[in-house]
Amino acid sequence: MVATRRTTLKDVAHAAGVSITTASVVLNDKRDGIRVPESTRDRVLRAARELGYVPNEMARGLRSRRSAAIGFITAEVTTTPFAVAMLAAAQEEAARRDNLLIIINVSRDAGADVVGRALDSLLRHQVSDIVYASMYHRVLEPLPTLPEGTVFVNARAASGAYRSIVPAEREAARNAVRELLEHGHRRIAYLDDDTGTEASRLRLLGYHDALTEYDVGPDKRLHLQASPTVTGGLAGGGDLIDLAAGQRPTAVFCFNDRMAMGLFRAARHRGLSLPDDLSVVGFDDQEFIASELEPPLTTMRLPHREMGRMAIETVLDPDPDTTWARQGPDATRVALVDCPIVRRSSVAAGPHA
């Protein structure tokens, strides 16, 4: 427990020999129209410093009916290592703007009751705004009790007048496959996630976009779905490599870096040399994986930091410098965030180079 009675505004005013009104005005630097002479200012400021005055935000918030705190509900991002950058960036931006982040983590598939309780808890604490962040890109039906200004990050609201900030999955996938096409590859596989996520759906679209752009007809055998893990990549990647000669891909676009890691392993087990025998592009730029693979993996970076920062900016800034695309019949608006390519050494020239 924080002991000893704290210094209040009253103490400061008394010590400075002024009223608490004056002390309040000076400490809040509210000059608008009101002029306080230097000498008075100094007395108050000094008294506050000497007494170690720390304003009570509860009293301030109660009276002024606003709190400098933002509620941040996260669906398992706290436990998702590679998504925590989103959290950190959000917190930095909030601090930069003198706001506090109150983070409540709920489990991945928390029901309406759990999220409702989190929301309730936040609302009790009079947070001014709410951000709902997901660890992976998903489409969510917003709870009816969610305030309208709520911003979704790495998740899209299925309905309602909400703003959502998500990665530009389709464009990123297109760029990933383009990278392979430009290197002279034509038989390009997509080692896809099999859990039916929004990212999976969107990236498949981007994969086809790029193929179409280069007049490469799709080959169903080159679109394989597996569990989005090392094990899934090992199995799915093995199947791809084991395709009959002439059918085997010369390059693979992987749904994520972990699957790429499995694919690397499958290739090594079969004596293939990377990237000469097989070029690979991953997705996520996951720490400790992408850069540590042999060879280091070329991949699409998920813009976690940018999304976290944008969420706070959006919620605090009445008119942020963001392009919102309207989606659906409701006023749902979406901002697509760029996923830049990180070139390392897993892409070599293909047969059509």
Added chain:
Amino acid sequence: MVATRRTTLKDVAHAAGVSITTASVVLNDKRDGIRVPESTRDRVLRAARELGYVPNEMARGLRSRRSAAIGFITAEVTTTPFAVAMLAAAQEEAARRDNLLIIINVSRDAGADVVGRALDSLLRHQVSDIVYASMYHRVLEPLPTLPEGTVFVNARAASGAYRSIVPAEREAARNAVRELLEHGHRRIAYLDDDTGTEASRLRLLGYHDALTEYDVGPDKRLHLQASPTVTGGLAGGGDLIDLAAGQRPTAVFCFNDRMAMGLFRAARHRGLSLPDDLSVVGFDDQEFIASELEPPLTTMRLPHREMGRMAIETVLDPDPDTTWARQGPDATRVALVDCPIVRRSSVAAGPHA
């Protein structure tokens, strides 16, 4: 912004036809001595439900001079994937006890000014207690403004009447090396961190403890320091393997899993087969690494979740079920948390089996 005026206690009292005193008593379930008839209770409860009443914690906190919020200062843990479990567990425990966690992340080597500002911000919000968590085990000189009840996690206060919760590094290292000794290894190297951390110092002690226990004389050539990264493990591990025959270790205890990953790579480059040619025990049980290596790595698990949970328990519970060891002349107290061994497949029988 959260719009529309919210329902207050006054509204509920009015709707239920009682005074706000009665409404308050009913909603807080304060029965002590005071008896409220069922009928009155029901009216109040129903009114609250129908009006969607959400108590204002700022008003409540202001009046009752306590807040159900805990300040959680983290030194870069938000950006340290493998330490976020600590955060998640702390948050879960806080929620379980109806407390909110207000998390402020500061950079790894934030100066007293930055930490001071974080502290200030927390104090303004009247947090009842403070937890200071570090991403890696370190010894810290506490800021003079830190409240005395503050609990350190994964960090030890260098002085003052603080409680610190840290991993039992020495014991864990001893157990790791014992595992190797019991498998018949005698030439056991310690591939150590070279950045002079507290963990490095303590684990070296444990390494020697185990060796002594088995009457194995220390060999300075087997204690190598390198950067605690994959690259460091690759270089240091290579040097160890390149030792003259007879001097080369048959087993290596690594400071962390990332170094073990580098060591695995160095071994593979030299055509060694693991674990037959070399047994390895790591440290951290880092996600996406330890279990994904070939062969899967036997390692010591860092008790992040336990530490996070204990921190909240300690701060909230006047008499937690924890064993505190007194350290130093001050009243600093330390709790050592067990790091269990996670057995996988990187340890094989040694020459003395």
Added chain:
DNA sequence: CTGAAAGCGCTTACAG
């Protein structure tokens, strides 16, 4: 330029 007063939404003695 400065201060007295009201009031934010609660809880908590204290009367009745």
Added chain:
DNA sequence: CTGAAAGCGCTTACAG
């Protein structure tokens, strides 16, 4: 069993 009143520490019209 129930309510009127004081007060937590501030901010904000409003007077002077």
